[in-house]
Amino acid sequence: MSTAHNKVLQAKDVRQLEGRKAMMALIRRDLRLAFRTPGQSLNPVAFYLMVASLFPLGIAPERETLSQLAGGIVWIGALLAVLLSLDSLFKGDNDDGSLDQLLLSPHPLPLLVLGKIIAHWLTTGVALIVMAPILALMLHLPEQAFPALMASLLLGTPLMSLAGxxxxxxxxxxxxGGVLLTLLSLPLYIPVLIFGTGAVQSAVDGMGYSGHLLWLGAFLVMGLCLAPIAIAASLRIVVDG
Amino acid sequence: MYFENFASLVDMGGHGIYVWPTYALGLLVILYNIVSPMMARKKIVTQIRRQAKAANNRKKPASSDTGRKVNSHEQFSANGQQQASTTESSRTVNEGE
Amino acid sequence: MNWTFFHKLGSPKWFYEISGKWLPWLAILAALMMATGLTWGLLFTPPDYLQGNSYRIIFLHVPTAFLASAIYVSMAIAGAVTLIWRIKLADMALKCMAPIGTSFCFLALLTGAIWGKPTWGTWWVWDARLTSMLILLFLYFGVIALRGAIRSATTQARACAILTLVGVVNIPIIKFSVQWWNTLHQGSTLKLTEKPSMAPEMLWPLLISIAAFYLFFTVVLIIRLRTEILDRERRTKWVRNAVEAGARS
Structure with missing residues (x-):
């Protein structure tokens, strides 16, 4: 960048730059914290595996039955695993006082919140997405549905992190407040579940699923825009109030 | 009425077993919505009355024969001392609420 | 624009006094309308050609279903007023509406389920409207649970307000998703609460029942609100006087 260009930088541009930098710093910090305690980050993944295994144990191990249910089980398992991991999204920061610091920071809180959610998804959602094909194999999901499963989870897991x-x-x-958290988040997850499993089911039936993915994408965009604002407002209410 | 006799009213062409329990449930919910607010109101009103009465009792030291610990100010029933006792009791009124 | 009227609306004392005058009349009117609508529908309407006498459940099911949704939307409006203008009365209204809405939602679900048995042969069916109503019940539970979990009154007010607003944004999405999901999986084609051309003999009692339930909701809300006002404002002189005067409802 030339110096002339630098001179034209206005105050608000600098502040926005700082905001984005702050968000990236927050993401890096959360990721570093997560990698320091890998056990905690792997809990949702282990849970995912175990929950998915409960269904054949509880229902039937026959291939035909399972392959009909596989899409739903893989999706519901991911949903439950995300719910489980949400508890620690803000609790850790609340306990050591960093949450109050975040609220005092001059950067826009929704931006910082978005950073936390991104970090959460990177540590939880991505791991679940990686586990999903293994589970789908174990549950005899028909092969033609695998791309739909991955794509729908790729769109759905960040959405669940945002809504949760x-x-x-x-x-x-x-x-x-863990159970209350589940109670509050589930109504928000139901549309995601419907379209996610709808995509998988469509693929199993050999039909197109781009419509489902587009809907999930639309919800994701809406969530990216609105959820951080709602989360920031909720944090201010609950912490300052 | 579209039912000739009481028996057909209860039976409703075989559907009475669905219709009547439903209406009974409806009546229950309506009753809940009437009784629950009234009970809550009664509870709050008695609470407030009791608190108001307690506050009044504390303001009148002469009528303190309810076994409360003796206020040294009560020995002096002169008006001058009543000033001090009312400020003290008004402080306790605030704490009590 | 005279804003004092708007701010007077937010005064609990003013509301208490005004509602005290109107309440007996509203209550009598609600009772009359409900008795009329329900007995008319239950006893004096002809049986349905297709469903026989079981359709009489409609006079309970449709009003409660309408109200369950309408109350949630009202809660969202009250929540918005709480957040924007910080009017305490709005939060009190939100708190008082929640149990009423939950009971109506619950009744709508029950009546819908029982209606399903003679119509479709099963006690529960995952039809779009019933499923949406079930999710609405979850939303109600959430608001009530959140209120119970938070201690401070101001935090309660604003947290529940935000939750209700998020929920109300979610409701159209849920309705759309569930409708879509249901048409995908639907075997039968009968819709439970489909109101095709309703004969006027059946329509009138239905309309009266709907209006009666709305009025009933208003009356119950006013009673609950008055108690809530007494509770929250108990330290004020006017409450002491009102209670001592032995005010009834």
């Missing part, structure tokens, strides 16, 4: 973040923010100061 609202419940996590509202319950961050509640004692034993």
């Amino acid at each position: 973040g609202i419940g996590a923010a509202l319950t961050v100061r509640v004692q034993r």
Whole structure:
């Protein structure tokens, strides 16, 4: 960048730059923290594996039955695993006081919140997406549905992190708020589940699933724009109020 | 009425077993929505009345024969001392609420 | 624009006094309308050509279903007012509406399920409207649970307001998704609450029942609100006087 260009930089551009930098720094910090305690990050993945194994044990191990249910089980398992991991989204920061610091920072809180969600998805959602094909194999999901499964999970897991973040923010100061968090987040997850499994089912039937993915994409864009604002507002209400 | 006798009213062409319990449930929900607010109101009103009465009792030291710990100010029933006792009791009124 | 009227609306004392005058009349009117609508529908309408006498459940199911959704939307509006203008009365209204809405949602689900048995042969069916109503029940549970979990009154007010607003944005999405999901999986084609051309003999009691339930909701809300006002404003002199005067409802 030339110096002339630098001189034209206005104050608000600098602040925006700082905001984005702050978000990236927050993401890096969260990722570093997550890698320091890999056990904690792997819990949702282990849970995912175990929950998916419960279904054949509880229903039937026959291939035909399972392959009909496989799409739903893989999706529901991922949903439950994300729910489980949401509890720690803000709790860790709340316990050591960094949450208050975040709220005091001059950067726009929705941006920082978005950073936290991105970090959460990178540590949880991505791991679940990697596990999913293995589970789908174990549950005899028909092969033609695998791309649909991966694509729908790729769109759905960040969406679930975003939507679940609202419940996590509202319950961050509640004692034993884990179940309440689940109760609050589930209605938000139902459309995601419907379209995610719809895509997989469509693929199993050999039909197109781009419509489902487009809907998921639309929800994701909406979530990216609106959820951080709702989460930031919830955090301010619950922490300052 | 489209039912000739009471028996056909209850039976409703075989559907009575669905219709009547449904209406009974409806009546239950309506009753819940009437009784629950009234009970809540009664509870709150008695609470407030009791608190108001307690506050009044504390303001009148002469009528303190309910076994409360003796206020040294009560020995002096002169008006001058009543000033001090009312400020003290008004402080306790605030704490009590 | 005279804004004092708007701000007067937010005064709990003013509301208490005004509602005290109107309440008996509203209550009588609600009772009359509900009795009329329900007995008319239950006893004095002809049986349906297709469904026989089981359709009489409609006079309970449709009003409660409408109200369950309408109450949630009202809660969202109250929540928005709480967040924007910080009017305490709005939060009190939100708190009082929640149990009423939950009970109506629950009744709508039950009546819908029981209606399904003679119509479709099963006690529960994952039809689009019933499923959406079930999710609405979850939304209600969430608001009530959140209120119970938070201690401070101001935080309760604003947290529940945000939750209700998020929920109300979610409702059209849920309705759309569930409708879509249901048409995909639907075997039968009968819709439960489909109101095709309704004969006027059946339509009138239905309309009266709907209006009666709306009025009933208003009356119950006013009673609950008055108690809530007394509770929250108990330290004020006017509450003490009102209670001592032995105010009834």
